[in-house]
Amino acid sequence: MNTSPPTVVLVYQRTTLPWVFDSAERAGIRLILVPRPDEDVAPDRLPPAVSGVLRLDVDGDRAGALAALRRRYESTPFQGICTLYDPLVPFVAEAAELLGLPGIGRDAALGAQDKRVMRERLAAAGLHVPRFVRLEDPGGWEEAAHLDFPVVVKPAHGFSSLGVAKVDRPERLKAAVEEVWQICREKLGRIEGLVVEEYLDGPEFAVESLVHRGEVTVCTIGYKGEPEGPYFEESVYRAPAVLPAAVEDAVRREVTAAHTALGITDGPTHTELRLRGGERPYLLELGARIGGSGVSQYIVQHVTGRDFAADALRIAAGLPPLSFGGGRIPAATGAAANYIVPCGGSGRIAVVHGLAELHDDPRVDHVVQMLFPGDVVRPYPDFTGYPAFVLSRHTTTAEAETFHRTLETAIGVEYTPEGSGR
Template identity: 35%
Template structure:
């Protein structure tokens, strides 16, 4: 097979071909790079249109990814390796090391993927975090919770998207919490094992979106998170504003965490809670945040996170100068109860009429007739119905526009019969 040479640097993208959540990442990366992909199936749709070559391999299997990457390297001069898929981080780092390219070491990515290792390294470096104990049985979980003190959080050691994460407010809630978290741990990545019982951190939850190049980290934006459906931690909304007043407070802690874990390159998504005693780390993800956070950052600041990530992977100096001064918000649409979605529609004209703020993007994730299931019976993919993205000159404008868009929604769910 022969391919014509291109003036654009070639990047290998490992996995991450979900167009719903990651389509904008592909579009940004393709603006300055030729893209080749390693994934479990041939690329199709938007992604397929942006890809110049591919190899089929399980993106979570490091050996398979390396073999596929070497095959692509035989046909192209590869300038970098990149993924925005949490579960493909270790295989992508393994391929990066094999090709001798810029990127995080396998050791650093493993430290991020296994939250138990994250806690240990943060503690050793003096970075404020949460007390945490790895357990492998309900009995061990009860002992750890008693030692830490209620409330506690149980979570799989190496999962993502809040899968298996639950709060236990008192000893009577621990058994059910253990069963939920342990079920999630049965499906987690191989980089970690068991369930973590952790100190519950109270206070606003945020993430700091960072860029690291050659070990030097810069905090680019703060994402404020809105969480619902306690005792679970489903994220139902995010907001980003340029020059968030929290940035000077949380940025140093985010940089300290990245350094402690050995993160040297790329975009990272550093989650923390701002407690009464200051910011404390929840976890560190060595990739772009999910749920359209990158889109919000771009609309609020003009900074293109996937484009920056692609530049770093290709050993190019990214442009970190903000070009916009505003704010953006997203509402992730959930049903009020589990059941069958019978109707979903949006009066787009009414939704877009909200003063200085505007409805910028929206879409559906579920169709009428689909079952929608909230936790503990359903996952994120089974619960979300759609999303609304708004922006405006100020955070108040963006949130007001989001409220107006929500008011223009019609969501009807026929509840499931009581058990």
């Protein structure tokens, strides 16, 4: 009987975002880290759960990356492979199939990552979907001109806020499609198409779920604000969301049905949706991964007291979950929040105010800064990233909301004036 701890390959996770590494350590799961190409990983600064590093160039040489994984598996077998980086969900699914490891399969990964396929499968299942058009070429923009405006243009394979733009009038559609297409070509290296869909009003929510052998457990539902565009910069994430019981039930039903429609039977998912009229859930997207590069683990852990990422890693290794499962709805024991510092402009950052003062705040567990003085923030619909995350714990969601109001005035980004020579 093999009693050694399971090993999972973790692809493109930054070591500066600690939550999944901490969960692996608690669960006794060893990780082989595949670093992001732009990250230098010092061997003496690796998280304790990381037992080895494997460099792969997935974007530049996909076939070579798969071959390298096979060689590593044949020399030193591992039990699973996963990623928190949405663009690599299809690659991980392909690698798992190649090696005979647990995974969602390439077809399900396609539906969870390609927004064109996702929209079609959700609509075919009778779920709530805005009217949409898929564009395979920027010259086909007129195909979407019959939709009710405003509409939202988004890359089929985009992530975060990259290339997402609201268009209020039909006469602006051609220019918006061409701009988004070009930005995505430059940032993604390739672009396979766009989705143009009718704009959904109403508040936005994020749902963290875990599915095992087809049984979906909705772990938390969190409030994400009411972004109105034109570029949908994120700002808050507070859980648990305060919703009427009937609306919460409708969200759970819609999210559960979406897993079935997309064929996702195992692993973590991160769903974003809007409530039209404050009652009817419309899915924006469902990602087959832990959301927010691990932020979802922090949210679920401090709302429910349970280890979401540890269970996700167990499933990746072919083991049953211990904290969640069987569709049981976990009770909320507290509140957790992420304040996403907005860029508030573009240009070269001169200073980010208000972060240093938060390190001694007892409500704050993590201040994760991603952008620093000297970094250049490009204007939307390009997406540079967010300056920082502020993750905090609270007794209630109302307390988290009050805290976020103070951060709105306490934190700010200043940019170097144009023509300063810097």
